[in-house]
Amino acid sequence: MAEQEHHEAVDEYEREPVPPTAQLGLKSYVGQFAGEHVAGTELMIGPLFLAAGVSAFDLLVGLLVGNLLAVMSWTLFTAPIATRVRLTLYFQLEKICGRKLVTLYNAANGVMFTFLAGAMITVSATALGVWFQFPMPGLGDLLPKSVGWVVAVLVTGVLFTLVAAYGYKSVARFANLAAPWMVLVFVAFGIVGLRQLGLTSLGDFWNVAQTVIWKGGAPMAGQVKFTFWHVMFFAWFCNMAWHIGMADLSLFRYARHAWYGVASAAGMFVGHYMAWVAASILYAVQLHQDPTNTAVLPGPLAYRACGLAGLLCVIAAGWTTANPTLYRAGLAFQSLVPSSSRFRVTLITGLVATVTAVFPLVTMKLLDFVALWGMILMPMGPVIFVDFWLFGRWGLRRNYAEATGCGINWAAGLTWFLTMGACSWLVLKGGVQIYFVSLPGWFVAALLYVGLSKLLQRRAPAEVAT
């Protein structure tokens, strides 16, 4: 398939501002966010909160606050810059950081997308386990437990990969078709799960929530204890690469107004609130029925509540989100070797994702993986933010790489590497958990970029003459 057939509007105007005639209304954003954030991985995240020993108040209020902060981040950080410059993230980064640094950023992005696609393949493969009854990985397992599991993941992954490489558009159409149904099946998961836990009247919800579902207490073996702050920061930062990290500049450059960032609430409160809570309830049902069964397997969880329709939902949720994820990973890697075939790159990326999916490490540690992703890609957000809002006022040259023609803006490059180094040190040696480290990391990156740019631009004033 020709590469231009793959992507819709997002691939247009790659090196020019989006013109007024191509701008989109609020409805487009509401639909896109609501569809994209009900993914297969939501079925893992909800149960993992429960495995982390979260209490009812901490989960329900933490998600409320964290998701609000995420919506505010899209509305106040990403969309205002996107609607002013109307450029893709990559072109904006290229102007600031230089082509070589953007290539490195793409490589990092591609690796993370590949692992995420692997997690989505894992989620879908758990549905096959219900049919074929082979042993599946438990919560603490890092290696596959049976040949059946390996075969199921390989078959699922290869199918997903072939479809992503050959038929991206048809799956994208199927994803649009499945989205409203999937959202309502998640609602059904929650309602059915509550009844299975013994709730008979909505007035008893809080009591059941506190004493049966999210009881708090110690986390399960190998899990980190989650408090209100963990939940809040996780909900806020799980899409950090997109909002504070500015990846959604590419999305919001089509928005007529910056306040369209509020459309992200559709994704956050449907996908990252309702779906996580519903998935968490399904896991509570499993623990209620058999406290020794701590495995987080979306297939059996969904089947227990909604039967075959639930299983179809698991497969559809994994498939429809693995498809664009594999495609994005392929795009990121293809940018490293622009002459390579998009088809071949997507195929190789999908096969690598499939191999990672065999090992449940990423999926069972999805909370940590998502936080790590945010931490790795976040530093480019403050670089763009500071460059756009502050550099002109402080007499520093904006879009330094474009102004000087350099392949790498070392102020931005060092900011990225040093921020990742500082955050890693804080996590490994400083006792700061990975869920929190990106907040100080943002300020570290902003300060570093200002300081290093002052040094760089003072050392090479001739180069930066405006």
Added chain:
Amino acid sequence: MRLAAQLVSWLALVGTVLLAALFFADRLTLSQMQNWLLGATVVWFVSAPLWMGRR
């Protein structure tokens, strides 16, 4: 035709939640609810392509 397909699709979606609510209210057993839910799913995926994304 389009209107009829839309109506059927929306009924299937409403049914998805309604069936869960009926199970919650003890009006359906779990297996009854699951069977009807599968039916609603089939109806949605058959009827929605007839109008969704088409002009």
